Amino acid sequence: MKSTTNSIILEVACRLLIPVLIVFGVYVLVHGEYSPGGGFQAGVVLALAVVLNRVMEPADTKKGYWTFKIIALAGMGPIIYLLTGLWSIPFGGNFLEYGHLPLAVHEAERHLYGILFVEIGVTVGVMATIISIFDSLGKVGDPDDHGSLL
Amino acid sequence: MIFVILLSLLLLIILVTGLIAVFIPHIFGSVVLFNAFSFFVVLAYLLLSAPDVAFTEAVIGVISTAYYVIAVRELRKGDRE
Amino acid sequence: MKHRFSRLSFAYGLICLAVLGIMVYCTTFLPSYTQLDNPAHRNVAEHYITQAKAETGSPNMVTAVLADYRGLDTLIETSVIFTAGVVTYALIAIRRRKNYIWGGDEDHEIDD
Numbered sequence: 001m002k003s004t005t006n007s008i009i010l011e012v013a014c015r016l017l018i019p020v021l022i023v024f025g026v027y028v029l030v031h032g033e034y035s036p037g038g039g040f041q042a043g044v045v046l047a048l049a050v051v052l053n054r055v056m057e058p059a060d061t062k063k064g065y066w067t068f069k070i071i072a073l074a075g076m077g078p079i080i081y082l083l084t085g086l087w088s089i090p091f092g093g094n095f096l097e098y099g100h101l102p103l104a105v106h107e108a109e110r111h112l113y114g115i116l117f118v119e120i121g122v123t124v125g126v127m128a129t130i131i132s133i134f135d136s137l138g139k140v141g142d143p144d145d146h147g148s149l150l
Numbered sequence: 151m152i153f154v155i156l157l158s159l160l161l162l163i164i165l166v167t168g169l170i171a172v173f174i175p176h177i178f179g180s181v182v183l184f185n186a187f188s189f190f191v192v193l194a195y196l197l198l199s200a201p202d203v204a205f206t207e208a209v210i211g212v213i214s215t216a217y218y219v220i221a222v223r224e225l226r227k228g229d230r231e
Numbered sequence: 232m233k234h235r236f237s238r239l240s241f242a243y244g245l246i247c248l249a250v251l252g253i254m255v256y257c258t259t260f261l262p263s264y265t266q267l268d269n270p271a272h273r274n275v276a277e278h279y280i281t282q283a284k285a286e287t288g289s290p291n292m293v294t295a296v297l298a299d300y301r302g303l304d305t306l307i308e309t310s311v312i313f314t315a316g317v318v319t320y321a322l323i324a325i326r327r328r329k330n331y332i333w334g335g336d337e338d339h340e341i342d343d
Contacts, residue, residue: 033290041206044210078313081305114298115299118305133316134216
């Protein structure tokens with residue numbers, strides 16, 4: 001049976017670390033209004049989970065990564081941000097004025113939802129950008145790469 | 151007073167770690183020392199009561215170390231051929 | 232991997248030390264720590280500290296300033312990060328692909 005990982009130590013460590021990293025990234029994202037954290041940090045933590053998975057894979061893997069899709073996902077981040085900003089304009093607000101979002105809650109809570117949507121955009125952009133830079137540095141389209149990690 | 155002493159010590163460690171990371175000839179040691187530099191910068195930010203910046207610096211230190219390790223691997227592959 | 236410092240790198244080190252000295256000298260002109268009347272605390276920070284919780288509903292003042300008061304800056308910052316990713320892909324990854332779109336195959340031979 002062909003081994004699916006680089007080494008057994010990396011596999012066991014990553015099996016523990018990756019779910020914790022994903023949960024912690026989502027926590028940092030949605031709890032960013034109340035505690036230290038926010039979109040940028042959540043994006044990097046979520047990208048670290050994917051990067052650990054990339055590091056765990058064997059050096060002679062033939063699998064190509066989804067590079068064009070990940071660049072498109074990185075472009076979705078600023079677009080989500082921009083749409084959140086434009087969303088309040090038909091309801092009588094200015095660009096990025098969250099108090100006029102059409103949500104049936106109190107005005108200060110509308111600000112919270114606006115901040116959450118904006119930070120989801122930042123998270124998606126940062127996460128996809130970091131994964132795409134890692135793939136560019138590493139093994140993209142490079143099927144005869146036999147170097148080990150160190 | 152203890153604040154000033156701790157901060158001065160930390161800034162001195164940051165200076166020494168950064169200078170060694172620049173001038174060391176061994177390239178992987180430079181990467182590791184840069185990681186240590188980033189960790190002491192995190193401690194300095196925490197001491198100056200800026201946890202948000204400290205969190206960002208910690209996360210960026212980890213991800214840039216991953217980038218540098220991959221770049222060093224690519225350089226060694228170029229050396230071998 | 233042996234590497235000896237040449238005379239040129241010694242000169243570069245001297246230039247770096249000179250720039251470092253100039254920058255350390257310039258820090259003496261900065262306002263000192265923990266002074267309430269330096270420029271960072273005088274203009275708009277008072278309003279942010281007292282009104283951010285009531286106006287944005289967010290207890291974390293950093294997030295309130297970053298995503299609400301200075302939202303346009305964060306939008307441009309996100310697009311700058313996206314630009315960094317695209318430029319890295321264009322400089323490094325496209326050059327390694329088999330169908331190298333900007334030149335011939337000989338560049339690929341030199342590269343790997």
